[in-house]
Amino acid sequence: MEWLPESPGSGVGRVYHGLIRHLPGEGVGVSGLVTGSPQVSASGAPVQAFAAPDASLPRRLWRLRSAVRSRTAEHRPDVVAAHFALYTLPYLDLLDDIPLVIHFHGPWARESDAEGDSALVVRLKGCVERIAYRRAHRCIVLSEAFKSRLVHTYGVPANRVRVVPGGVNVDRFDVALSPADARTRLGWPPDRPTLLAVRRLVRRVGLGTLVDAMQHVRARVPDALLLVAGKGPLADELRTRIRHHDLDDHVRLLGFVPDEELPVAYRAADLSVVPTQSLEGFGLVAAESLAAGTPPLVTPVGGLPEVVRDLSPDLVMESASTTALQEHLVAALNGSLSLPGGAECRDFAAAYYDWPVVAQRVRAVYEEVL
Incomplete structure (x- = not known):
């Protein structure tokens, strides 16, 4: 769908970019097709913009279909790996006996419905998804929660679905800064209990609920500060909500934070928060926070609990409600919860989510279809 250096921020783009970079280290030759500018081909990566x-x-x-036809005629690949149902449909008839593996990053139609698209658009997207996923020899999902959705919503046989989590460059997020030094670099207040939410500003990710919860958090932890990194269509609505609750000194929208600054932002926070209300297949931001040594608090939605619960069940909130968020945040900030330290978080991320570990698991799935 996109090439991360040109269009940063998407979880799909991050996973795709990570696989392009790390699969060769596991003995997999890669050749990628993405939407992008002509400069994509000059980036040094084996990727071309169609x-x-x-x-x-x-x-x-049409350009995608032409690119796939040209590529497969020049050199027959062992496997075609797709990352978006819509961009799989145009070339299905060209694959013949070439195995197809689809990486399922989320229910496109359901996400469209959650953001208010028309019933017709939602139905069309669902139809595209069902055609693509049922054609795949294997589907790779980010969590058991998404495996269940792929099987029960789209009718994909369970024996074709494999769970492989998203990956993080753990070394890049493990910055050589103390939280105090990170705050100084970013110009954040040095001595306030600080929460960070890195999210696209859309309805399903729960930022409105988190802002509502901050009313109670402010009453119990008067210096608490929530910083929201991201952009999206709900920015104005969130600003209005913040003003309505008189939270201007306790909730700040940072806007888009460049990818290179994210490790420092995670390190500067006391805690990160992932307040998703629906349709979260994995929660890459939680894995990134772990890699930076900052405990992430997550709602029990989709695959989020799977990311953190083996490290500490206290990282998972009771529900996605305003009440659950506010009580869990207060308990975390006042020390009532026994949360893992920075070294524990980083070690856990390195063991389960570091890119070489993930790329090796993806290679194993590709080998199944050969």
């Missing part, structure tokens, strides 16, 4: 991201949909689909 169309501009803002090209019309028919043009993107």
Whole structure:
């Protein structure tokens, strides 16, 4: 769908970029197709842009089909790995006996419904998804929660689905800064209990609920500060909510934080918060926070608990409600919860989510279809 250096922020883009970089280290030759500018091919990565991201949909689909036809004619791949159902459909008839593995990053139709698209659009997207996923020889999902959805919503046989979590470059997030030094670098207040939420500003991720919860948190922890990193269509609505609750000194929207600054931002926070309300297949931001040594508190939605509960069940909130968020945040900030320290978080991330570990597991799935 995109090439991370040109369009940062998407979880799909992060996973795709990570696999392109790390699969060769596990003995897998890769050749990628993405939407992007002509400069994608000059980036040094084995990736080519088949169309501009803002090209019309028919043009993107036709250019993708032409690119796949050309590639497979020049050199027959052992496996075709797809990361978006819509960009799988145009070339299904060209694959013949080439095995297809689809990486399922989320229920496209359900996400569309959650953001208010029309019933017709939602149905069309669901149809595209079912055609693509049922054609795949294997599907790779980020969590058991998404495996269940793929099986029960899309009718994919369970024996074709494999769970492989998202990956993080643990060394990059393990910055050589203390939390105090990180706050100084970012210009954050040095002595306030600080929460960080790194999220796209859309409805399903629960930032409105988190802002509501901060009313109670402020009453119990008067200096508490929530910083929200991200951009999206709900920015104005969230600003209005913050003003309505008189939380201007306790909740700040940082806007988009560049990818290179995220490790420092995680390190600067006392805790990160992932307040998702629906449709969270994994929660890459929770794994990134662990890699930076900052405990993430997550709602029990989708695959989020799977990311952290083997490290500490106290990292999982009781529910995604405002009450559950506010009580859990207060308990975490006042020390009532026994949360893992920085070294424990980093060690856990290195063992389960470091890219070489994840790439090796992905290679094993590709080998199954050969």
